[in-house]
Amino acid sequence: MLLELCLGFCVLPLCLLPSVRADTEETCHEFTDLGLHNSVVGTELKVQLLIYTRENANCAGDLNLENTTAFKYLDVTRKTIFITHGYRPTGSPPVWLDEIVQKLLAIGDFNVILVDWNRGATTVIYHNAAAKCRKVADVLKNFIDKMLDQGGSLDLVYMIGVSLGAHISGFVGKMYNGSINRITGLDPAGPLFNGKPPEDRLHHNDAHFVDVIHSDIDGLGYKDSLGNIDFYPNGGTDQPGCPKSILSGSEYFKCDHQRSVFLYIASLNETCSVVTFPCETYKDYRTGKCVNCMEYGHLGCPVLGFYADKWRDYLVTKNPPVTKAYFDTASVKPFCIFHYFLDFITTNTNTRMGYITIKVETTYGNILQSKLDQDAAVFEKNQEITLLAKFDQDFEQISRIFITFTTGSVIGPKHKLRVLRMKLQSTADPNRTSFCRYDFVLEENVETDFLPVPCENSNFFSSCCSEDTSQCPAKKSR
Template identity: 60%
Template sequence: MFHSAFQRFPMLGICFFTCFLACGIKADTGKKCPEFTDLSLPNALIGTDLKVQLLLYTRKNQNCSENLSGQNLTTSVYLNVTKKIVFVIHGYRPTGSPPVWINEIKNSLLAKEDINIIIVDWNRGATTLIYPNAVSNTWKVAEILKNLIDEMLENGASLDSVYMIGVSLGAHIAGFVGKAYSGKIGRITGLDPAGPSFSGKEPSERLDHTDAQFVDVIHTDIDALGYRKPLGNIDFYPNGGTDQPGCPRTILGGSQYFKCDHQRSVFLFLSSLEQKCKITAFPCDSYMDYRNGKCASCEALKTLPCPALGYYADKWKNHLIEKTPPMTKAYFDTSDKKPFCMYHYFVDIITWNKSSRRGFIRIQIADNTGNVTESKINSDAAVFHQYRQAKIFAGFYMDFDNVSKITLTFSTKNVVGPKYKLRVLQMRLRSLSNSERFHLCRYDFILLENVETSFRPIPCHEIDV
């Protein structure tokens, strides 16, 4: 039957033979792509002994890793030590499942650069319900990584080309490796470094800004699982470093209630790789100062452009030369979902009222197609003095090239007492996210308390003021 079929359809025979040969080779060699260890809750219940896989990916083997563990690097098929070497190190795994972001970060990094990516899989050792057991394994993982880097150096690698991205406990592992080389490795990025068991520890026992030539850190859960104080050359505190927009605020959110804020640091880093929009951060002493617009310009600090979050944060390195110590805190707000961008504006208001007024301004902007967005930044009350400019800091989830309508609402938030009004001589809307955009103005109008006032703005340069 098969013989007659092959006679009638010769290509069928060729395909069958090719498939048989390919299957036979795979069966004979027993080769399969090494994969990240996939465990489950029962493994966490009984605990796991440390076992590390070092999974190498390059553009030549992007979908099938090469396991460097226990291998003589001279026999590696894909490792090229003349290129940048990026280590991605995960953290504590209480349920044993692989990190949901692991493939995305690998693919995004390879899309950016032709590099070596080594996924440090220490899931066996990180999977346990007893958190201190995982903490104690961090030093052991760091020792394994040092041995690998030593071998790479012997084969021609440079410490300058080593870049470590560590998540939670992985951030401290990266720090331990950096200490072993006296801070001479190229860069460390800490994504919400773990706080429990590390808060209050000396720099020798945690990630520190001296652990690499450049250390950048994103803090997203400083009131729970993350580390509160600065650890790097530049420390980013999105939304103040605590409650992240879009994350559950109650336990009704299930497991996301516990991990969403902590995990947001990774997704912000991924967003910086995708570059679908620009996330602007502002060097500042505190989140409150940032929200009140006291730091919403990098011009005064002579640090243009403002520091970039995530993958391109190392461009800030040039601004640290004269700083002692070379450390900076930067704050910004984000939206509640990818790509997480917030678009920053200043609304400058000059009033005529003889008596000073204290209050809040709610700001909305709209475009010609009917899209409307409202400022999500809640700053302190502004004080409006006669003929003096008051600056209101605003941040929107959407940005419009052409703002067709602005809506302002003045409020003192007093429940009792008289209602006030503001006589506005000039209002100016200026974009901080796009400084080249025209400033938009409106002149001589009244804001009644708790009443929305909408108007069409005009470019400021068209009026002689």
């Protein structure tokens, strides 16, 4: 029952009553706001379609089929974005509704339609809400058919579904044999859907392009891949900044689940793009095996959220046309992490295993830290090893680098790591200046700081082994 009460988002009311716009005396319709009483007694399904456009960005029209006044805002020649929420255990509107609407309208001249099925989704019994998903899909199919009759096109239909709403979007897509343009699933619901066949849940054939963000695969979200591209922030499990203890109340259950929505909303900002990395596993990503964006040519690595469809043409060439992408995020908006390669060539006679922490001081005096919290790195003589450093902020000019090496052991002798060359390079922009340091020693658990210098243009590998090829460093794959 606790799981059922917390699937979806336990949030505060967004709006209370319909309002009237003074200049036109036009009724502004609001998302249905219910309470815990409604959840206990249950609600019968009623779907309200609220339309926002740039002409009525702050005053939704009601597109219920018997209502004709709202249709003056609906231009079927524009892209139409349907946003469908999930289970509502307390009956309150999602807190993210207004933000996602306004930011979508800031990007383009769209029809943005909120699919309000709060009457139906509000119940303490999750199974009852899940059982109504296909009925909601039937309502949307009926409405889209009317759009098509008015000259609309399935190529202009984009569906964004949250939790149960992701599967509702998939059901709509199946009714059109996958001919709608795009579906984005935001942490599709797992309970009652995990392990189901494609006809009973979201699937990559439900639209021309299906992208999915999985943020709670060990809790309320769907565990396996569902789309053409499936994004797994922080491995898809524990999201940074979310509570780690049940003592935090409902936030403990809902935070990871709803992070997918806030990550999508962050993709609508211009402050930064969340870059992701196609990879077989999260571990491979964290050990730096999958962060070479140059191999995808002009496409680069896929970005999360609204602009993820730039990878559509590439994915259709694959068989099957699916992939997984992993990435880490910061704990607060806009969640961006900036990735850097940290290469070491060491000369210790004996193999060393340990961990690296790197801090950089920017020319503005900011201190940025990245602890490479992955498996212990293995440093072998004259072999180059690449680690992945991640920072919450990007930088181009730095005044100092701080490096700490540790084996993680609290007993025994302290070790030294003899470094022939260290190199720090941006993964996103290989043309950006790389910073190097040559011939120094790291003493275990002692922070070493130095002034970085731009890496020399001369061929380091040729110069270091010109007289003795046995000393030529080899690249080691991690």
